[in-house]
Amino acid sequence: MKIVSYNVNGIKARLPRLLEYLDEQKPDIVCLQELKSSDETFPEADVRGAGYGAVWHGQKGFNGVAVLARGVDPVERRRGLAGEDEDLHSRYLECDVGGLVVASIYLPNGNPRPGPKFDYKLRWIERLRERARDLLAEEVPTVLAGDYNVIPNDDDTFSVRAMADDALMQPESRGGYRALLAQGWTDALRTRRPKGGVWTFWDYQAGAWQRDAGFRIDHLLLSPAVADRLVEAGVDKEYRGREKASDHAPTWVRLR
DNA sequence: ATGGCTTAGTTCCTAAGA
Numbered sequence: 218m219k220i221v222s223y224n225v226n227g228i229k230a231r232l233p234r235l236l237e238y239l240d241e242q243k244p245d246i247v248c249l250q251e252l253k254s255s256d257e258t259f260p261e262a263d264v265r266g267a268g269y270g271a272v273w274h275g276q277k278g279f280n281g282v283a284v285l286a287r288g289v290d291p292v293e294r295r296r297g298l299a300g301e302d303e304d305l306h307s308r309y310l311e312c313d314v315g316g317l318v319v320a321s322i323y324l325p326n327g328n329p330r331p332g333p334k335f336d337y338k339l340r341w342i343e344r345l346r347e348r349a350r351d352l353l354a355e356e357v358p359t360v361l362a363g364d365y366n367v368i369p370n371d372d373d374t375f376s377v378r379a380m381a382d383d384a385l386m387q388p389e390s391r392g393g394y395r396a397l398l399a400q401g402w403t404d405a406l407r408t409r410r411p412k413g414g415v416w417t418f419w420d421y422q423a424g425a426w427q428r429d430a431g432f433r434i435d436h437l438l439l440s441p442a443v444a445d446r447l448v449e450a451g452v453d454k455e456y457r458g459r460e461k462a463s464d465h466a467p468t469w470v471r472l473r
Numbered sequence: 474a475t476g477g478c479t480t481a482g483t484t485c486c487t488a489a490g491a
Contacts, residue, residue, distance in 0.1 A: 226490080227480050251490085253481060278481055279489060326491055329475085366491075385491065420491065421478040434491080464479075464491080 322363025372413025
């Protein structure tokens with residue numbers, strides 16, 4: 218089965234691209250981020266017409282996450298993370314799909330840094346770690362898929378120098394991500410491509426796509442039982458080059 | 474160089490993204 222993480226950067230603007238992707242790749246489960254859509258304006262009929270059940274956690278204007286499953290309705294387990302009652306951002310949605318727990322994650326960007334947005338990012342990673350620890354304790358097969366807004370290693374970016382001051386690769390951001398992995402999660406794409414050099418995002422600006430100036434920030438983290446089922450991981454890069462593309466490419470794992 | 478694009482909402486500008 219193929220499980221995908223795809224930051225669509227606006228589901229309304231990206232709907233033709235998304236439906237095309239579902240039709241061409243027929244992924245079994247898709248975690249979407251950056252819907253930029255309220256719950257009421259989520260294109261439910263179009264997604265269902267493509268053969269997918271969906272649960273979504275929208276927000277007007279920005280953020281927003283969803284879980285899609287081919288031929289079945291995901292069952293919601295949780296929306297939002299505990300630990301900060303005043304946090305109303307729609308960034309976490311956890312579902313059960315046929316006995317597999319799948320979470321769609323949109324971790325805060327954290328720029329500019331230093332500042333409150335960066336502090337919020339670091340707190341959010343901690344809150345995610347607490348939830349991830351509970352999921353491992355449950356010993357239910359789990360995939361944490363999303364836009365983590367963390368460049369884990371120096372070889373996960375086209376230029377360390379260009380990104381040096383960015384929130385995406387600060388030691389604190391990386392430390393939070395590594396502490397998450399250290400709980401026992403497997404970064405699927407890193408496992409399959411340990412030398413790095415694989416990008417999931419290319420900026421719209423400054424000809425980043427044409428120069429292949431990208432970096433890797435979309436990750437699928439697998440619990441131990443799921444990691445044992447990993448067949449392959451990759452990026453459907455060609456979709457980044459299409460008309461009206463998102464700045465992220467679909468990133469995926471294939472499981473036995 | 475706090476720019477360069479793109480999306481969405483409060484639209485013919487501003488905020489946010491990464």
